[in-house]
Amino acid sequence: xxxxxxxxxxxxxxxxxxxxxxxxxxxxxxxxxxxxxxxxxxxxxxxxxxxxxxxxxxxxxxxxxxxxxxxxxxxxxxxxxxxxxxxxxxxxxxxxxxxxxxxxxxxxxxxxxxxxxxxxxxxxxxxxxxxxxxxxxxxxxxxxxxxxxxxxxxxxxxxxxxxxxxxxxxxxxxxxxxxxxxxxxxxxxxxxxxxxxxxxxxxxxxxxxxxxxxxxxxxxxxxxxxxxxxxxxxxxxxxxxxxxxxxxxxxxxxxxxxxxxxxxxxxxxxxxxxxxxxxxxxxxxxxxxxxxxxxxxxxxxxxxxxxxxxxxxxxxxxxxxxxxxxxxxxxxxxxxxxxxxxxxxxxxxxxxxxxxxxxxxxxxxxxxxxxxxxxxxxxxxxxxxxxxxxxxxxxxxxxxxxxxxxxxxxxxxxxxxxxxxxxxxx
Numbered sequence: 001x002x003x004x005x006x007x008x009x010x011x012x013x014x015x016x017x018x019x020x021x022x023x024x025x026x027x028x029x030x031x032x033x034x035x036x037x038x039x040x041x042x043x044x045x046x047x048x049x050x051x052x053x054x055x056x057x058x059x060x061x062x063x064x065x066x067x068x069x070x071x072x073x074x075x076x077x078x079x080x081x082x083x084x085x086x087x088x089x090x091x092x093x094x095x096x097x098x099x100x101x102x103x104x105x106x107x108x109x110x111x112x113x114x115x116x117x118x119x120x121x122x123x124x125x126x127x128x129x130x131x132x133x134x135x136x137x138x139x140x141x142x143x144x145x146x147x148x149x150x151x152x153x154x155x156x157x158x159x160x161x162x163x164x165x166x167x168x169x170x171x172x173x174x175x176x177x178x179x180x181x182x183x184x185x186x187x188x189x190x191x192x193x194x195x196x197x198x199x200x201x202x203x204x205x206x207x208x209x210x211x212x213x214x215x216x217x218x219x220x221x222x223x224x225x226x227x228x229x230x231x232x233x234x235x236x237x238x239x240x241x242x243x244x245x246x247x248x249x250x251x252x253x254x255x256x257x258x259x260x261x262x263x264x265x266x267x268x269x270x271x272x273x274x275x276x277x278x279x280x281x282x283x284x285x286x287x288x289x290x291x292x293x294x295x296x297x298x299x300x301x302x303x304x305x306x307x308x309x310x311x312x313x314x315x316x317x318x319x320x321x322x323x324x325x326x327x328x329x330x331x332x333x334x335x336x337x338x339x340x341x342x343x344x345x346x347x348x349x350x351x352x353x354x355x356x357x358x359x360x361x362x363x364x365x366x367x368x369x370x371x372x373x374x375x376x377x378x379x380x381x382x383x384x385x386x387x388x389x390x391x392x393x394x395x396x397x398x399x400x401x402x403x404x405x406x407x408x409x410x411x412x413x414x415x416x417x418x419x420x421x422x423x424x425x426x
Contacts, residue, residue: 013192014133018141020190021126022148024084027180028091028119030152033277034160034176036256037270041169048104050257054377056111057253058370063116065366072124072359080125084188090118092181099173122184123362127342128355132194138346143339147284150335153277161270225356228349233407234357237348238364240403241341243396244304245365246372247311248334250393251276253373258386259323268320275327283335291340296347297405300340304400307333311394315387348407
């Protein structure tokens with residue numbers, strides 16, 4: 001009875017970790033995906049080109065990727081709580097300082113540099129922490145946590161648009177800084193790096209509880225990083241990560257501008273992003289559960305294929321209902337593939353190496369976002385149309401399909417010692 005109670009408590013607190021991660025993702029992803037509603041106000045005030053303005057977002061992505069590598073290498077030693085606290089401080093400062101910006105270089109420093117580092121911190125340690133707390137429901141748990149990005153994408157673009165309309169983009173930036181700093185700092189206090197020590201009896205009492213020390217051989221095994229980075233599996237996953245975020249950045253930086261170019265109001269254009277966020281929640285939770293039941297490869301193939309199809313659709317969209325249909329389907333698609341990447345990494349390379357590997361993959365992911373945002377702006381400046389940009393984003397997702405299908409694994413994992421519940425361990 002005692003063992004069963006302890007195991008149930010461990011599983012329960014795992015969902016507290018998921019909730020804290022959900023809030024962190026809501027703030028970091030939601031504010032990032034709000035950049036599009038600030039796009040034209042910045043153009044109007046400073047008179048920059050679209051490529052130059054998108055470059056602020058691109059720099060933030062590059063810095064986020066670099067920060068993710070550093071965080072991945074040290075997170076097992078520092079733990080998630082201190083890292084997420086640091087993220088809260090940097091995010092709050094970046095928006096607060098950005099509200100006073102008077103020149104392009106200042107926004108490149110405040111939004112690009114400070115915010116890039118702040119955003120590059122939480123994802124890897126949070127996903128690795130969830131992987132330690134969950135065994136049989138890992139895909140669902142990560143899907144729920146990452147659905148916070150959808151929650152934030154519903155709330156922050158609409159909030160940003162309202163604040164800009166009523167108080168101007170500077171006060172909107174300041175409000176975002178206060179909200180992000182306070183909320184992320186608060187939830188960081190809930191984080192615990194790993195489950196408490198348990199006995200073999202606990203594992204028998206609750207077979208689907210969060211991974212305990214009876215799972216340690218599997219959960220904490222660390223594959224040499226050099227072996228991982230030199231493997232074909234890693235580079236295939238890296239390419240898929242690069243092209244997937246390229247497509248996401250094209251949408252979230254330029255969708256609102258594209259819609260308003262077609263004389264759709266800024267408020268309705270912002271609602272397209274929020275609808276994407278709403279169905280982001282559906283995609284993340286639903287596809288996480290789908291992958292647990294039917295397999296990662298099916299889930300990722302469906303999501304990449306659907307995302308490519310609707311991006312081709314967007315290149316010809318002109319009516320409001322066409323944008324809403326795109327928002328629904330793209331929200332499901334990109335939200336579906338996002339929680340499957342960390343699950344794939346844990347399965348191929350081991351949970352013990354997960355944070356470090358996710359750091360390098362996040363760098364590839366963010367570089368793709370930087371390229372997508374800037375190139376789409378450059379295409380518009382050159383052609384006065386986003387059509388080729390959306391076609392490019394769709395083709396990028398087509399490339400992702402064979403990449404994830406060709407990944408073989410766990411090819412680089414060392415032999416994992418079998419854990420037996422012998423009479424002595426009992």
